[in-house]
Amino acid sequence: MFPEKYFEPLNYFAENLQDILDKDNPNIQKVVEKGLMLYRQSFVSQVKFSNEYIQAVVQDVTPVKVTLDLDYISNSNCTCHADGFCRHQLALFFYLLAQVGKVSSWLDTFRKPVSKSIDFNSLGIKRASDLLKETTEKEQSYQEWMKNLHTQFQLIMEANSEKPYMIAEMYYVYMRKIKLNSPRQTEWKLLYSVVSQVYTFNQLFLLSEKQDHSAQTINRYYRHILHDLISGIQNDLNKLSNFTFPFAFDDYLKHLRVDVENLLSIQPVLEFESIQLFRILWTNLFTNKSMRQEELEKRLTQESSSSFSEKIGIIHLLFLLQEDSEAMNRIQSHSTNITSYMLYWIDYLSSRRLWRRMDDYIPLFIQELKNYLAEIDDDDFCHEFTNMVIKSISPYCKAENKEDILEKVFIQTLPYSFRRYDDFLYTKNQLDKWIDLYTLAGYGIDYLGKDQLKTLQEYDSTLLISLYHRSIQDHIDEKNREHYRKAVRQLKKLRTLYKKQKNQQEFEQFLFILLDRTKRLRAFHEECRKGKLIHAEN
Template sequence: MFAKLSKEKFLNLVENIKEYVDLFTLEEGLEQFKKCRLKAVQINGDSVQAQVRDYQYYTATIDVNDFLESYCTCGAKDFCSHLAAVFFYLYSSHRWPDTFLAEAKEHRKQQAAKKTVELLDKTTVKKPLPKDSVEAWHHYFELVYGQMINLHEHSRYKFLDGLQYYLVFSGIYEKFQEKMFSHSSGWPVTLREIFRLHSVLFLMDRLEKINRTHQWFSLTASQPAYCERCEQELLNHIPKITIEQKEVLRPFLQKILETVQEHYFQPSQTLFDWRFIHGVLWGTILYHPALVERETAFLKRKLLTPSPDRYKAGLGLVFFKVLENEDAAARSILQELDNLRVRDLFEYLSSFRRVGDWQRLLEWLRWLLPRAEHTDRHEFEILCEYWNDAAGESGVQEEALRVLKTWLPRSRRFYADLLLQLKLYRDWVELNILYASDSADISPADSRLLENKDPAALLPLYHQWAARLIESKNRKSYQEAVKLLKKLRSLYKKLKLGREWDEFINYLAAPGRILRLGRAANKGTSLPVWRNGFKILSLCLAPAFLLRFLYRNHTA
């Protein structure tokens, strides 16, 4: 097949595809080639044609003389993956296709780096100084960012999907930040960090605006991790500055405020957690009396206006009230909001727990009690965790027990944990008996704890488990029942109840009773058994190894 094309034309085709076809198209084409989706390959002069199966069969034709004239019936305007599959079919006669893909990736990487340097060097961009205005800083950001974006737009690289856009933008992000960090490396520390904070915020703003239009980035599974990384980068460059320094730097802070405010009130879903960013920045670098006064006035106007912004404005005001230790005023604002989401308050509850402010945490937990029934599973479990923590640290064990008990059965796991924490072992056993807990529901550590602290309390629970295992009527459950009966035997001995154990086993293992048990096994009937106050419920279809255990453990 390769012999029908001149070597010179083939090598020109290889170089053109290496230079201009985007890597994602090549990867898809290679995958189609490897899956043998080509048929009816024909070489007619300087064109190569083949049928490529995708959602249907498409006819892909490569023009070897001018690969830009290649076309496919799939309708793609650019060199598509079906054409790439045909190319790899040709290339496989020359070398292994994976080799070409590796070379193309390395070539593209080198070219991108070279062109970036050339573009930036050729363009006369006035680099900002520490003493320059915030407008000068952002003008510089715009120019450098524009050059990097143009570099990709002038290549034949197209933003076809979220993954492609993620890789392109992440590459721009790295180069952009590298340039900004390098430029500001010799600046005074405070201005250097504010400059870098602005540069990160600038890129986050750009990514949000582009994604708002095209929804490219949100399509990729890498988006959450990448966005968290950007947010962390932002936090890493928040300097600690005094009120006096903030006064001097107010224009720089005002620009940060405007950017965050714009995205905080976005009605559509955002890539970044702007409410979190809003809180962190206002709690640190933005906290200046004049800025706070202006922001709260703005939020109050929003709160009075019936609009989708009202809820976010209310949460914004709550943030400032909590920051100023005015929790009662914060709760009054929340009382006026419709459809309050409990999860929107977790940042405050978490903060109180982290610093050990248990009284404030308790006041909020009590206020949230009527709203607990409207929470989803995640929210409810977090509330239960907070109550458990508060009980252990602030001496309100009885109150926490009452709260978790009223929330049963949803709170069962947390109520059980608190019972163990308070050493109410008998109550813990009663809870598990009441809700017919399975042995798999209880951690071995909890079982061992009770076996050491109050083994007698476990007897009725273990009898319930054994009975349920036997009633399951399958070999595996019978094997588990024997293991449990052995554990029961050790507990009886530990409690020095050997006589009671012998009586119990003698009762089960009496010859007549065993005979009836065997008959019941054959008939599939049930034999209720009561002994020593414990209901064994029934022994059905017991296999030989269970009967042998009963024989070996009786003394009669």
């Protein structure tokens, strides 16, 4: 089923595509027909929706991957690397359009002959309505943006705020409505999108406070919306980084900065989201050094009454200004609750390959990992957090040849890093540590593959023998036929290992003691007779 939230963007995309494609160009007409043919032959598959992006695989002579950006058509791409809008992108477009039943009407519009008219613009002549429209767009100020956003929020969101289960549904209606007011120029459209999403985030916070929504209510009905807003702002800022900011942006940024001053005063139930948004804005949008310095000085004067969120904000500004010594002193003054927030700074340094600065932050981060994970009562979160930590630190360890640092991370994050640490030790041929890891985790020889058993036997058969001893006892302790059979099979393999060492007598002594100790377990002895092990007792 086609998600409803994509209806409006798809209509906008379809209209833009009509304007972009040259209808009188025979080559363009052929591309459209080929795209239509690929769609009709059902060559579009694996369609995935991700925010404003839609991805799919189109089977041509060779399969290609297609991405459509419904908001910014120029960001759409295809792995065929053809110039302009290719047949594969059109095939996916027609596939999406068919979900809302508009393929034939779009084609009718495309195939209509373009009426020949005088291009007054080329002569420097414009209609009065066009001049009025341009003037209106130029005069659209930050305050007018805010007025429109406020009006729409009041009409759509506030009207249903007493019913928390309606918030998510109304949110998508509201977002479609405010997008209609977007400027036409790409950079202005991106800035408007950022401003509108920040405004919406703040208003949802005020709404939750006004209605006294509990953490449970927020989690159930609309915390995911706050995460979508943060993700959307980050995506828009990433796109905006490709543009040089015009001077006209300055006034808008100044007003936006005022609007986010109280972002860190949000109630504790939304603490993580508010800190994350604050850091994204000051990292990617408010990049002027003097602006950051001014903000830091302002917050330092109010530090005595600062909340935890506001203290994190101060540390972040110090971090951005590269005042690392002061930032680390403040980090050390906090308990393990700051550990999760440090990951953002580690990610920032790692993505920019600032290894020298990472030398200072990494030890602080690693030393608190174990205590932090011990306080979290959610295994899924701990696994996810551990994977993010390893992913963030690995490039630094590889670039600086500091595998010992990576190993410390593995140890501090056990048991959640078991599989990664297991692979690390086995690949590095550190088999003594590898076996110790399995023993510590309580995993027996049944968890090892044939290749691993062979490698271990070639490296040191005594390690393998010790594993078999422990595994045999574990199976016997289960006290059922299936495990007794497994114990007997492993006893026979153990006997083979002792034979290869020419130490069969030691195995016979071990078996004699084992059988004597388990003489009450008649089922086990019966399995030993079936496996022809009992004769060893004599």
